[in-house]
Amino acid sequence: MIPLTTLAVGTRAAIASFSSNNEFTERLQEMGLTRGTEFTLVRKAPFNGPIELSFGSVRLAVRTTQSDSIMVVPVL
Amino acid sequence: MHDSIHPHHITFVGTPNCGKTTLFNALTGLHQKVGNFPGITVEPVIGKIQIQHSTVHLIDLPGIYSFLPKSVDEQLSVDIIHNKISDLPKTEYIVAVLDGSSLEKSLFLFSFIAELGLPTIAVLTMVDEIKARNGILDDITLETILGVPVIPVVGKKGIGLQDLRDSLHQTDKFLVPNTIVQASANIEQRHTAVREIISQVLTIREDKITEKLDSFILHPIGGPVIFLIVLGLFFQSIFTWAEPLMSGIESLFSYTQDYLRSTLPDSLLRDFITDGVIAGVGSVIVFLPQIILLNIIIVFLEDCGYLSRAAFLIDRIMGIFGLQGRSFIPLLGSYACAIPGIMSARIIPSEKDRMATIMIAPLMTCSARLPVYTLLIAACIPSIIVGGIFSLQAIVLAGLYFLAAISGLCIALVFKKTLFRGATLPFLLEFPPYRVPSLPSLLIIVWNRSKEFIKNAGSIILLFSIILWALTEFPKAEIPTGMTSLQAERIQLEQSYAGTIGKTLQPIFQPLGFDWKLTIGVIGSFAAREVFVSVMGQLYSADVSDSDAQLRTILQQTIPFATAISVMLFYVYALQCISTIAIIKKETGSWKWSMIAFAYTFMLAYSTALIGYNLVKLI
Numbered sequence: 001m002i003p004l005t006t007l008a009v010g011t012r013a014a015i016a017s018f019s020s021n022n023e024f025t026e027r028l029q030e031m032g033l034t035r036g037t038e039f040t041l042v043r044k045a046p047f048n049g050p051i052e053l054s055f056g057s058v059r060l061a062v063r064t065t066q067s068d069s070i071m072v073v074p075v076l
Numbered sequence: 077m078h079d080s081i082h083p084h085h086i087t088f089v090g091t092p093n094c095g096k097t098t099l100f101n102a103l104t105g106l107h108q109k110v111g112n113f114p115g116i117t118v119e120p121v122i123g124k125i126q127i128q129h130s131t132v133h134l135i136d137l138p139g140i141y142s143f144l145p146k147s148v149d150e151q152l153s154v155d156i157i158h159n160k161i162s163d164l165p166k167t168e169y170i171v172a173v174l175d176g177s178s179l180e181k182s183l184f185l186f187s188f189i190a191e192l193g194l195p196t197i198a199v200l201t202m203v204d205e206i207k208a209r210n211g212i213l214d215d216i217t218l219e220t221i222l223g224v225p226v227i228p229v230v231g232k233k234g235i236g237l238q239d240l241r242d243s244l245h246q247t248d249k250f251l252v253p254n255t256i257v258q259a260s261a262n263i264e265q266r267h268t269a270v271r272e273i274i275s276q277v278l279t280i281r282e283d284k285i286t287e288k289l290d291s292f293i294l295h296p297i298g299g300p301v302i303f304l305i306v307l308g309l310f311f312q313s314i315f316t317w318a319e320p321l322m323s324g325i326e327s328l329f330s331y332t333q334d335y336l337r338s339t340l341p342d343s344l345l346r347d348f349i350t351d352g353v354i355a356g357v358g359s360v361i362v363f364l365p366q367i368i369l370l371n372i373i374i375v376f377l378e379d380c381g382y383l384s385r386a387a388f389l390i391d392r393i394m395g396i397f398g399l400q401g402r403s404f405i406p407l408l409g410s411y412a413c414a415i416p417g418i419m420s421a422r423i424i425p426s427e428k429d430r431m432a433t434i435m436i437a438p439l440m441t442c443s444a445r446l447p448v449y450t451l452l453i454a455a456c457i458p459s460i461i462v463g464g465i466f467s468l469q470a471i472v473l474a475g476l477y478f479l480a481a482i483s484g485l486c487i488a489l490v491f492k493k494t495l496f497r498g499a500t501l502p503f504l505l506e507f508p509p510y511r512v513p514s515l516p517s518l519l520i521i522v523w524n525r526s527k528e529f530i531k532n533a534g535s536i537i538l539l540f541s542i543i544l545w546a547l548t549e550f551p552k553a554e555i556p557t558g559m560t561s562l563q564a565e566r567i568q569l570e571q572s573y574a575g576t577i578g579k580t581l582q583p584i585f586q587p588l589g590f591d592w593k594l595t596i597g598v599i600g601s602f603a604a605r606e607v608f609v610s611v612m613g614q615l616y617s618a619d620v621s622d623s624d625a626q627l628r629t630i631l632q633q634t635i636p637f638a639t640a641i642s643v644m645l646f647y648v649y650a651l652q653c654i655s656t657i658a659i660i661k662k663e664t665g666s667w668k669w670s671m672i673a674f675a676y677t678f679m680l681a682y683s684t685a686l687i688g689y690n691l692v693k694l695i
Contacts (some may be wrong), residue, residue: 023146027504029263030141032180043294049392050401050505052294057178057283059290059507061388063395066503 004070013072083131090173092139093508095201099231100136101517143188177205183270195250211280223254321365329358356541360534370416379513397485398492410440428496439484455631456640536658589639642689649681
C-alpha cells in the first residue's frame with residue numbers, strides 16, 4: 001500500500017483507503033472512485049501540478065497536495 | 077392526457093456536462109427566464125414550451141453529482157428539488173438526464189432521484205457518442221430496471237426531441253421509479269448497485285478519440301504551447317474584434333447626442349437627455365461587444381472540453397497565489413475589461429476561489445487605463461532610449477502593467493489567507509470528452525447573459541452616470557459673454573458640485589502631489605477612468621477631440637515628473653469604474669463586496685502613490 005502521490009505516470013492501481021474523510025474524498029467516491037476501484041494515473045501537470053486519473057469513462061485531475069490521504073495498491 | 081388548466085412543472089436534473097443544458101435549450105429555445113440567485117454561478121433557468129393547447133414549464137437546475145451538496149450552486153439545486161426555495165414552484169415531475177457516455181455517474185445520481193418517489197422520465201443523452209465508440213446500450217432493459225420510460229436523444233441534432241416533447245405534456249407517461257438501492261445506502265453501496273445495472277445494459281469501448289487528443293493537448297511541451305496559442309487568440313480577439321464594434325457604438329451615441337443637441341431647443345431637459353440619459357445608456361451598451369465576444373469564447377472553450385484542460389496546465393502557477401487554474405480566464409479577460417472578466421468568474425466552481433478572483437479582477441490593467449497612461453507618459457516621461465534599445469516610455473508602461481499583475485496576485489493570496497480561507501469545494505477537475513459544441517445552445521446562453529447584464533448591472537450604471545452628470549452640470553455657472561465654448565466648459569466644471577468636491581478634497585490628495593485640477597480629474601473619473609482625459613481637457617480648456625497633443629503640451633508644462641508618477645501609480649490600483657462596482661454587486665449579491673473592493677483598492681492606490689511621489693522627489 002503506497003500513497004497515491006508516489007505513483008508513477010502510466011501505472012494502474014486500486015484505491016485502498018482514504019485516511020481522512022472530508023468533502024474531497026466523498027466527492028471522489030461519488031464520482032466512482034470507491035475503495036477497490038482500479039484507475040490509471042494518466043499524467044502529471046508540469047511543475048508538480050495536478051495529476052490526472054482515469055477510471056471507467058471518468059477522467060479527473062486532483063491536486064497532489066490534497067491527495068496525500070489517498071492510499072493505493074498498484075495493480076501488477 | 078394532461079388536461080388540467082394549470083401548466084405543470086417539470087424539473088430537469090442531471091450531472092455536470094451531461095448535455096442537460098443543450099437539451100433544455102433545444103426544447104425551449106429563447107422562451108426562458110434566468111433565475112436570479114445572488115452569488116450563484118450557474119443559475120436555474122425556467123423555460124416554457126407550448127404543446128398543442130397545454131403549456132409546460134421546465135426548470136433547468138445546475139448540474140449535481142448527488143444529493144450531498146458541496147457548494148452553494150449544488151446546495152441550491154438540491155434545495156429546489158426538496159422544495160426549500162419558496163419562490164419557485166414545487167417539484168412535481170422530474171426529467172432525469174442520463175449521460176450515456178458516462179452512465180455510472182448518471183445512474184449514481186439517479187439512485188438519489190429514485191428515492192424522491194416522484195413521477196419521472198429518464199432521457200438518455202450522448203447516444204451518438206456510444207455509437208461512435210462501438211457501444212451498445214439496451215435502453216429497453218434499462219427501462220425495465222429503472223421502472224421509468226427511457227427516451228434516447230441527441231440534443232444537438234434534434235433526434236428524439238419530438239418523442240420527448242410529446243411525453244412532456246402527458247403526465248401519465250411519468251412513472252415513479254423502482255427502488256434501485258436499499259434505503260439509506262452509502263456511496264459505495266450505491267456504486268455497487270449501479271455497476272450491476274450497467275453490466276446488464278451497456279457495453280462500450282474506451283474513448284480513444286479523447287485519449288488521442290489529450291496526448292497532444294496535455295503533452296508536457298506541446299500542451300503549454302497550445303495553451304499559449306489559445307490564450308494569444310483569446311486576448312487578441314477581445315482586443316481587436318471588440319474594439320471596432322465599441323468605437324462604432326461610441327460614435328453612434330455621440331452622433332445621436334450631436335443630432336439632438338442641434339435639433340432640440342437649448343434647455344436643461346435637452347442636456348439631461350443628451351449628456352445624462354443618452355451618454356449613460358451608451359456607457360452600458362458599449363460593454364456589450366466585449367461581453368458577447370468573451371462569453372462566446374468561454375462557452376465554446378468550456379463546451380468543447382478545453383477549459384478544464386487549460387485549468388489543469390495552469391493550476392500549479394495559480395495555486396502559488398491561492399487561486400486555481402480556472403481563475404486564469406477571468407483575470408486575463410479583465411485585461412480587456414473587468415466587466416466581462418468578473419462575469420466570467422462563474423466558471424470557477426469553488427465559491428471562495430471565485431470571490432478572491434472577483435476581488436482582484438479590478439486590479440488587472442483594463443483598456444480604460446490606457447488613455448490615462450499614454451497621456452501622462454507622453455506628457456511627462458522623457459522620450460529617451462535607455463540601455464541602447466529600450467524606450468523609457470515603453471518601460472514605464474510595461475512596468476505599470478507588471479506592477480498591477482503582481483500586486484493583484486499577491487492580494488489574492490492575502491484574501492485567500494484571510495476572508496476566503498480554505499476551499500468550500502474540494503479542488504477537482506473533471507475532463508469531459510471532447511465534443512463539438514451546439515451553436516444554438518451557445519447563442520442562447522450568451523443571449524441570456526447579455527440580457528442579464530443590461531437588466532441588472534445596466535440599470536445601476538445608468539443611474540450612476542446620471543448622478544455624475546448632475547454633479548458636473550449643477551449649480552449652473554454664470555458664463556461671461558465672449559467666452560469660447562471650451563472656456564465655458566471649464567468655468568462650469570470649476571463651479572459645479574464636482575468642482576467644489578474636488579477643491580474640498582484637495583487637501584487629502586495634497587500629499588500625493590495632486591493640485592486641485594488633478595483632484596477634480598481623479599474625482600471626475602470615478603465614473604470611468606478614461607473620463608480623466610476629457611476632464612483634464614475641460615479644466616485646461618484644451619481641445620481633446622482630435623488628438624491629445626494640445627493637452628499633452630499643457631500637462632508637460634504644468635505637471636511635475638513626481639506628480640505624474642504619483643497619478644499613474646494611483647490609476648494602477650484605484651477602482652475608478654462605477655460599472656465594475658455595479659458588476660461586483662451583481663455577481664457577489666452584495667454591496668458589501670463592492671465597498672470592500674473600492675476601499676482596499678483606494679488605500680493601495682493612495683499609499684503607493686504617496687510612496688512613489690516621495691521617492692521620486694528624493695531622487
